[in-house]
Amino acid sequence: MNVLILGSGGREHAMAWKIAQSKLLNKLFIAPGNAGTKEVGTNLEIKLTDFEAVKKAVIENNIKLVIVGPEDPLVKGVHDFFLNDEKLKNVPVIGPEKYAAQLEGSKEFAKEFMFRHNIPTAAYESFTAENIEDGYKFLETLTAPYVLKADGLAAGKGVLILEDLQEAKNELTEMLANKKFGEASSKVVIEEFLTGIELSCFVLTDGKSYVTLPSAKDYKRIGEGDKGLNTGGMGAVSPVPFLTDDLMAKIETQVIKPTINGFQKDNIPYVGFVFIGLILDKGEIKVIEYNCRMGDPETEVVIPLIESDFLELLIAAGNKELHTKTIKLKKDSACTVMLVSGGYPEAYEKGKEIHGLDAVENSIPFHAGTTIKDGKVVTNGGRVIAVTSYGDTFQNALKQSYKNVDKICFEGVNFRKDIGFDL
Known part of the structure; x- marks a missing residue:
């Protein structure tokens, strides 16, 4: 086909x-x-x-x-x-479909869904410009840090984590009254801050049946040691090394099954991927967010670990026949390191010629922000190339990726040298 x-x-x-x-x-x-x-x-x-x-x-x-x-x-x-x-x-x-995509498109929709189906998540309330005073009062009931989330899509920039109460109140004013993130922040969700280590799970579903894809952990900050500004993702590791069988069974029972059952109970038509952002704290798991598609750069480590015919699984999901399929996964680890443009995630230039791609060995260079100009491969985005490798351990996979990262160059190239450092 x-x-x-x-x-x-x-x-x-x-x-x-x-x-x-x-x-x-x-x-x-x-x-x-x-x-x-x-x-x-x-x-x-x-x-x-x-x-x-x-x-x-x-x-x-x-x-x-x-x-x-x-x-x-x-x-x-x-x-x-x-x-x-x-x-x-x-x-x-x-x-x-659009209604179901609100799981990502509206933080409030997602929160209400989780509470309705007893899926563990942070306590929250949502506010608009009309009840901003109630928002100030709710902030006063919380302890720092304070988490403010624009309800709508804000290109990954709509979440603020603030240490100071007055600053949190000021930012709430900026978001609601002054439309800091445009329409995306016409409603703001304030929630309790969760501590722990983050990871992501992914399922492909036809709305009733599902297959679970490999887990992943990505690295969002631009700087080493998870410092600096948030990005779309600087690298990822799959599967998550600390995710035991018992913990995965808990995620399945407390999160994945109630999510898919919730789609059916609420008549939410859902065919596609569910990305579940999780936080693990002292053995307990909570959902941070849902996305209605695969993550990036997580896809660059999750997909290579699928042994099955991926298209066969997608066809079965599209035909609502996923219950007839099982998924086979590789036993390896996969890791990716993202090469980004100089200046990213702030201002950066495009059109820089990329050298060394043909020298890459035993890794897969997945293109993120590239195009062809005058017959040459040039940069066309902030995140440019994700270098993915396999290994019998995630450490060996990372070593292989870094070996090939050193072969690729373009003007201003930047990357994190510590992906997987916290594992």
């Missing part, structure tokens, strides 16, 4: 790389893709939220399955667009 992946990052390159290995694939298309996806499929110059252009591409290329990489088209209703179109309604879309 012909398959279309929507997206242009490392997540989409990793998915394309894996799907390209499937015996069930005829032709693979990626829209808009990057310099890496061009090696395993055909890139289409399409804006992700231009649903009419997506429709045209699906019809012209006889696409039989669509996989949505990033959250934006899901929250804007690309799946609903397919269901409501006579020519597209029979093309399965991997990615939840």
